[in-house]
Amino acid sequence: MKSASKHVIVAGGAGYVGSHTCLALARAGYIPVVYDNLSNGHRDFVQWGPFVEGDIQDTENLAEAFQMYAPVGVLHFAALIEVGESVKDPISFYRNNVTGAISLIECAKTYGVPLVFSSTCATYGTPAYLPMDEVHEQTPLNPYGRTKLVVEQALSDLRQYSNYPSIALRYFNAAGADPEGRIGEWHEPETHAIPIALDNALGIRSGFSINGDDYETRDGTCIRDYVHVLDLAEAHVKALERLLDGHLGGAFNLGTGNGTSVRELVETIKSVTGKSFDVQIAPRRMGDSPVLIANREKAETELEWRPRRNITEIITDAWNWHQKLRAKTHPDSLA
Template sequence: MIAVVGGAGYIGSHAVKHLIEKGERVVVFDNLSNGHRELLHPKAAFFQGDLASRSNLEAFFDQYEVDSVIHFAAFAYVGESVKQPAKYYRNNMANTLNLLDAMLKHEVESIVFSSTCATYGNPVKLPIDETHPQQPINPYGRTKLMMEHMMEDYASAYGMRIAALRYFNAAGADLEGEIGEWHEPETHLIPLVLEAARGIKDELLIFGHDFDTKDGTCVRDYIHVMDLADAHYRALIYLRENSENLKLNLANGEGYSNLEIIQMTERITGRKINYTLTGRREGDPAILIGSAAQAEKLLGWKPNYTLEQIIESAWNWHVKKWEEKV
């Protein structure tokens, strides 16, 4: 059985759906602080628990015969991590240590870790590949990098098998519209643009319009959440069949500017989006594009969904969620 820690969150819930479609038995471990009961899969078992509680973890691993873990349960707001670093070090690092210790005690040897391109920091070359220096510039990125190091050390000392997947901008929703991106507060560009398209957001701010890019706005690499779910599944299979650990990027290898996202969303939704160009945010690189050549080589993985499909699937989810509330 696979334990998906954080399986009631955005990416975790999509991974659960994909795993179940692949015939895997899944149990979700989540404290629902950022996740949602509505995103829980009906065919997955659910244990409401907190990684901060060693007794919760003990009860969980006693109850379920888990053979591998996928770990999504980290805080992930860059700005918040700067203002509240203690919150991030406590949850992302200390709680992961609790998880690793519980796995060790119960002889669970494999873990796939939802890492991030934020471990790289400001790019010194593009596209960013796995040889790029890891020099994170905020507490969020630093905690994720230290989580990688913790897992590497446990792998070296105790024989665990680990896969750290560093991905770029997750976006979109499952194509059936059953689950989607649901953050409170929302900080990601595509859902914010969709909220503006629906007229429920008064002001859409685009930070920075004087970058050295095609139209002056930031360029980012977007990847569909179901592509990410598939990569986590493939990494899990790899760990089952190989003794080698993995550290891989997940990316499309193409960049789209903020204004291109707005223009494409206007075409897809048929709605005019009002936005305001404002000053840069501190620490925002002009361009972030990743290379996933290693993931294709080792996992046979590459993205299946275009940016149009990302935005269309996200729009369908947002409209459905909106209509259910009306």
């Protein structure tokens, strides 16, 4: 299988953001090799290249994949992502997200190829100012965010002391889906606002909760920066290519720089789907920041990345995918 081809190892490529990035890689002429243990991924999301089933902590299996495909680079999405679970079981998060990442980074470094890491705006914690840029203090509020920060710091040390090239991409709120509806957001359990609201639009769930309507924001509800998953995917290709061009890398925010409040999100969802559903006001959730918005200047200047899709396109693509998903997973509830 060794060749002069442009294979890229995509750890966690059977998941939500990873699978969309495989689509973007294929469009850019790469062959994504998905490496995933399917703990939360979906085998049928692997559509644009080979699949290797395995855990990133399994160094032998990883080494075999590297030998077989001789990748030009590695994209690292494989992680546990549910914040609430990270509070209940920090050990699993540190083992999977930190030990696993170190194992993958070591393998990529040994093979002499750069790595792009999925980080998060959750590494910042409570905003000291808005929009948040990359030099904003990083004080995560939960174990999930801390596991991501530890990996960022390991990568930063490797850039500084070992000249090992890598980029950490700090996503704000990933949302939307492949406009052709082949892949999309499918987490079990689902904790993200948009798919939960879409389940309400389909009548699969009843009642959408807004956690707090007394924040100091324009309508009292929290404001988030939703970025289309395909815009994120395209940023990964640009990040990889920057490293392949010989840059050492660093950290970049990936957001739109625009905020949407939860109320505005609900209104957009009702308008795009043409469905109404009940919305309740629930108490604030501990640790929720009133506003999270990215300063994306660095990504625009250095990666030449600019998000192209707005919140209506995000919801339209998510709705298209979500109806297909639920026709498969909940055929009886949709009658």
